[in-house]
């Protein structure tokens with residue numbers, strides 16, 4: 800009797816344990832993804848800012864021929880600013896010329912396609928407020 804119960808139950812228990820194991824693995828993977836998203840509430844340079852710079856700014860602000868001497872391809876050149884000095888003041892979007900120029904719609908220039916949306920301007924503003932973090936070694940290139 801005892802043996803019969805054991806032999807019938809054991810495979811079931813085994814498969815239950817296996818299933819629980821799979822469930823835990825799934826929870827671990829997807830839970831990690833979801834948590835990751837929550838923690839990225841601050842603006843992430845690579846996903847939110849770099850694509851905007853590449854698509855809307857680098858055509859004119861890249862390399863040694865950059866307009867106004869303003870080159871947005873590296874952290875160093877971007878933070879150095881243009882002929883008029885810095886345009887990004889980390890922690891201070893209100894005083895950053897970059898924000899003023901994308902907010903008033905003068906950058907990108909009108910003839911160059913669409914202006915940035917309010918959400919995109921906000922992303923730049925939050926990124927600068929968070930310290931304008933630019934991961935080490937990231938070099939941007941125009942599309």
Ligand code: HEC
Nearest residue numbers: 855856859866867881882883886896897900906907908911
């Ligand atoms: C079609 C070319 C073009 C594009 C695209 C463009 N710019 Fe400009 N940008 C210029 C020119 C030309 C100047 C210099 C004349 C002026 O200040 O209007 C300038 C000047 C600036 C200045 C002022 C620099 C200074 O020191 O006075 C800022 C800030 C700026 N751009 C930011 C941006 C940003 C941010 C983008 C993308 C969202 C962008 N620009 C896209 C051509 C461009």
